[in-house]
Amino acid sequence: MRADSGVEDLLRRLAPQVLGALVRRYGHFDTAEDAVQEALLAAAVQWAEDGVPENPRGWLIRVASRRMTDLLRSEQARRRREETAAALTPPDELLAPSPGEGRTPAEDDTLTLLFLCCHPVLSPASRIALTLRAVGGLTTAEIARAFLVPEATMAQRISRAKRRIKSSGIPFRQPADRERTERLGAVLHVLYLVFNEGYTATSGRNLQRNELSGEAIRLTRAVRRLLPDDGEVAGLLALMLLTDARRPARTDPDGALIPLAEQDRSRWDREAIDEGIALVTDALSRTLPGPYQLQAAIAAVHDEAVHAEDTDWPQILALYELLERLSPGPVVTLNHAVAVAMVDGPRAGLDLLETLDADGRLTGHHRLDAVRGHLLEMAGDHGAARSAYRTAARRTMSIPERRYLQARAARLT
Known part of the structure; x- marks a missing residue:
């Protein structure tokens, strides 16, 4: 049985949180992902019939933890991990509902998972691919299209990255300041790709996947709370906000695409535009310009035009040349x-x-x-x-x- 769209959206949003909780508790990144996928499948069937439980995140963690116990028990070479994972009920702090935006970055399992996937033991391409899979919830085919490589190549890359994480014994924790800076480029690239897949889906019946673009914005805000003075973090958040502000006008009631020049600009989100312009203006005034800041500046020029014919194309051209x-x-x-x-x-x-x-x-x-x-x-x-x-x-x-x-x-x- 297929879950309805509301349940699917909820499961996609909760999946990285549940995976982060399991990896934090048990380790074994690859095994944890298998357990989470089985829990998601069970939820898709049961919730469609019985309704969503009061604490869906706790339900998923409990089911995934039990499945992970079974998986760990089957690995005879991992006796110590078997003992750690033997308790069928995870601690209360794992089952507690996620506070969402009010949560501090250090406590956010999804953000910790994001930095884990961008560990320097992985190649830059593998970091991005693994994070898109584990945190963004994209399929291997979608990631392959984002990277412009064959799907089989991407599947091998993701598998190698999982094995590397597993063999390296990397702890599930927020990296120290210097480590965090080293991983930041890969993290921002991942968030950029997740947002793009949400804003313009590479496949399917819907032009947009709002849950992905929304999660990318949320995570970028969390990274900015960690690094408030970084110009490229501010630039990426500005770019996302300035782009996402056009979302209400991008499709007609039937879901058909409306190009930028033909959109009803009165439907654009002015609050998001104002925030994005303020972010990129501040970043450019105090830091050296980077690619995300320049892209945000281009988006700002588009968003500032009241009508398409008012667009300052010479300014946009100068920004693209830079x-x-x-x-x-x-x-x-x-x-x-x-x-x-x-x-x-x-x-x-x-x-x-x-x-x-x-x-x-x-x-x-x-x-x-x-x-x-x-x-x-x-x-x-x-x-x-x-x-x-x-x-x-x-x-x-x-x-x-x-x-x-x-x-x-x-x-x-």
Whole structure:
């Protein structure tokens, strides 16, 4: 039986908290994840029939702990761990409901799990992949698409990361100040990817997965409480808030995608925009600019425009030129090409796009074709634009994006 969407959202939100509680109590990261997955499956069936229990987090921890006991008992080589895990009922502090936002960062199991997954014994790519799996709740296929690598490659990477965590005996605790700084880059990248997957899902019927973007914002706020003077932490939080502020206007009542230029800006969340602008303005005034601060500044320029035609594209272009020098990459170049087209004309943007055709990281990715279609349409080459839109529609796994791209192509027929 499949859980309804409300139960699914709750389970996704609680999963990293339960995993963090088990790892803190018992260790054995890989075994704990297996136990949590079985508890989630049991909850999806039982809660759909009987309703959500009064303390869902405690229910999940109790069931997962019992399953973990069984798993540990089956490992004869781990007698000491078996004795530790023998108690079927975990301590009261594990079962207590999570206070949520009022909880201090040091007590937040999810945040501790986040830093654990970003331990320096793992490669940078493995840290991000493991955290997306354990904390973000993304599937292996979704993570593979975020990294632009085959799913089999990503599955192997995650498995190796779990084994490395297990063999290293890394303690489940908040890292010391110096360790925390060393892991921060990977942590921020993870949160950025989790937010992006929530804001524009790579697959499925819904354009957005609000539980993921909301969790990314919550965790980024927690990291900022730990590091209030870090400009890039503030920049990432600002970027998330400025982007998420547009969420109410991104889809119509049927869930169809509405592009930025056509959105009803009166529906944007002005409170989130004001907070984001204040954050990035303060960060840029007192720290050296970093990639997240620059992206937040670009988002702020978009959000400050009352109408799409009021957008200050020359300022956005200047920011993208700085971003490309500071943090080059195919996605940055893709967005840079749009800014070039808006300032210097679509042919100039298309010339920049050609530099990406040989970049294997975007081979087969729908966004390159979608942007090319948009710029070709701007240039008046409707036949080529229609072809590019259709190619992009075939390549995306997101149903709302596919329908939008198909509609764009049909409009040019």
